[in-house]
Amino acid sequence: xxxxxxxxxxxxxxxxxxxxxxASLPDGKLICLLGxxxxxxxxxxxxxxxxxxxxxxxxxxxxxxxxxxxxDKRHIGMVFQNYALYPxxxxxxxxxxxxxxxxxxxxxxxxxxxxxxxxxxxxxxxNRKPKELSGxxxxxxxxxxxxxxxxxxxxxxxxxxxxxxxxRCEMRSEIKKLHxxxxxxxxxxxxxxxxxxxxxxRIVVLDKGKIQQxxxxxxxxxxxxxxxxAGFIGQMNFINVNINQGRxxxxxxxxxxxxxxxxxxxxxxxxxxxxxxxxxxxxxxxIIEMSGSEKNVYFSLNNSKCSAKIxxxxxxxxxxxxxxxxxxxxxxxxxxxx
Numbered sequence: 203x204x205x206x207x208x209x210x211x212x213x214x215x216x217x218x219x220x221x222x223x224x225a226s227l228p229d230g231k232l233i234c235l236l237g238x239x240x241x242x243x244x245x246x247x248x249x250x251x252x253x254x255x256x257x258x259x260x261x262x263x264x265x266x267x268x269x270x271x272x273x274d275k276r277h278i279g280m281v282f283q284n285y286a287l288y289p290x291x292x293x294x295x296x297x298x299x300x301x302x303x304x305x306x307x308x309x310x311x312x313x314x315x316x317x318x319x320x321x322x323x324x325x326x327x328x329n330r331k332p333k334e335l336s337g338x339x340x341x342x343x344x345x346x347x348x349x350x351x352x353x354x355x356x357x358x359x360x361x362x363x364x365x366x367x368x369x370r371c372e373m374r375s376e377i378k379k380l381h382x383x384x385x386x387x388x389x390x391x392x393x394x395x396x397x398x399x400x401x402x403x404r405i406v407v408l409d410k411g412k413i414q415q416x417x418x419x420x421x422x423x424x425x426x427x428x429x430x431x432a433g434f435i436g437q438m439n440f441i442n443v444n445i446n447q448g449r450x451x452x453x454x455x456x457x458x459x460x461x462x463x464x465x466x467x468x469x470x471x472x473x474x475x476x477x478x479x480x481x482x483x484x485x486x487x488x489i490i491e492m493s494g495s496e497k498n499v500y501f502s503l504n505n506s507k508c509s510a511k512i513x514x515x516x517x518x519x520x521x522x523x524x525x526x527x528x529x530x531x532x533x534x535x536x537x538x539x540x
Contacts, residue, residue: 203354204229204265204278207251209273210259210358212266212411221411223259227404231452232381232388234398237408238434242392244359250389251278251357260270263355279348281358282408285340287332293359313348318346318500322381338369356388357382362397375400399423407431429468429537432530437473439508442534444464455483457526463540470530473498476510477489479525487520 205227212220220242227233248254250261252273261269268276287296296316301311304347319325322342332340341361348356358377362370378401381388392398398405399419406416407430415427426432429440443450445467447456452469483503491498497512512518531540 204261204535205355205387205389208260208262210246210249210261211257211325212249212254213257214244215336218411220249223411223413225406225416227387227389227411229387230385232378232390232401234402234405235389235391235408236395236398236402236405236434238393240410241408241529242411243393243408247357247359247389247391250355251280252276263353277354279351279353279356281341281344281348281356281361283363284397285332285344285364287340287343289332292329292331293324293335293343296343297324297350300347301350308344314350316353318349319535320428321349321380322346336369337365338373341365341373345377349380349384354386356384356386358390360391360393362392363394370397370455375403377442391393399435405435407434409434425539426530427539428469429532429539432470432532432539437509437511438530439473439476439503439506440532441469441471441503441506441508443469443504451504451522452524453483453485454483457481457529459529460532461531461540463531466534468532468534468537469539470532471508471524471528473509474511475528476508476522476524477512477516478528479523481524483524484521501533 207223207225210220210223211218223246235246237243245254249256252271256269260267263276291299297318298311298315301314302326319328322345324342324346327339362373365373374397390401402419404416405419405422407414407422409430415422415431422431423435426435432438433440441452443452445459445464448460450457485501487499487501489500495514497514499507499510499512499518502515510522532538533540
């Protein structure tokens with residue numbers, strides 16, 4: 203199901219939680235709504251499912267205007283951050299409860315529960331209570347409860363944030379496999395850039411209730427539209443320079459660019475690109491962190507705090523190597539990419 207939003211706004215008194223949000227979310231894709239706390243992503247999800255009303259604008263599921271439609275008539279499956287399982291019911295009962303309330307026939311309930319259990323590998327847990335399950339197993343039960351409704355859209359609100367790092371990694375793969383199998387539209391809310399980059403077919407980056415960029419993970423990472431997106435997706439250093447006749451200096455070392463720009467500019471360089479160039483700059487490391495296969499080195503360039511990811515086996519001798527081709531240029535006032 204394609205989801206289309208036209209000028210959707212949610213306002214609380216004088217505060218815009220979501221402002222003039224317009225986007226077309228394609229059918230059958232896993233779309234991540236990504237942004238920091240308070241950016242409006244959960245508010246947007248709640249408007250999609252009908253939990254809260256829109257202040258203005260329209261929401262369409264395919265050609266159907268669902269802006270004022272009740273949640274139970276939108277054919278959605280919702281998965282929350284907390285599992286919201288009934289502790290006194292076993293797994294089978296938790297999964298099937300919504301279908302029983304709707305008056306589904308017992309044979310149909312059993313068919314759907316068995317199918318969801320098979321997809322999510324819950325067969326051996328159907329008679330257990332939630333307290334007997336791990337966090338990852340409980341989240342799979344919550345997913346199964348959504349699956350049995352056979353929704354046209356899955357809405358997921360940070361479903362992995364309560365899990366530890368290892369389980370989050372495992373469940374990312376499980377949700378991606380589930381999406382590939384069901385081929386249904388998934389809208390996935392997260393503040394975790396790793397989740398968005400590894401899972402999403404498309405990412406919508408939000409800040410202060412507005413879309414900053416909407417595109418594929420590769421395009422957003424490689425071609426960020428502004429400083430916010432560049433800094434939120436991946437790790438990027440930002441250095442203030444003054445460009446005059448194509449020349450600028452980083453710690454006294456001259457660089458040249460053929461871009462038609464001049465004046466005070468912010469230059470961005472990915473942390474993993476700090477050794478990939480040909481122009482050498484000596485630095486004074488302030489902190490060196492070990493992180494498995496890499497070292498994170500912290501230092502200053504043009505009085506701006508920077509860092510570099512360096513392979514553990516690299517013979518680092520207090521210098522970085524930069525290329526202009528690895529640099530991004532941003533307007534210092536607007537933050538927009540030049």
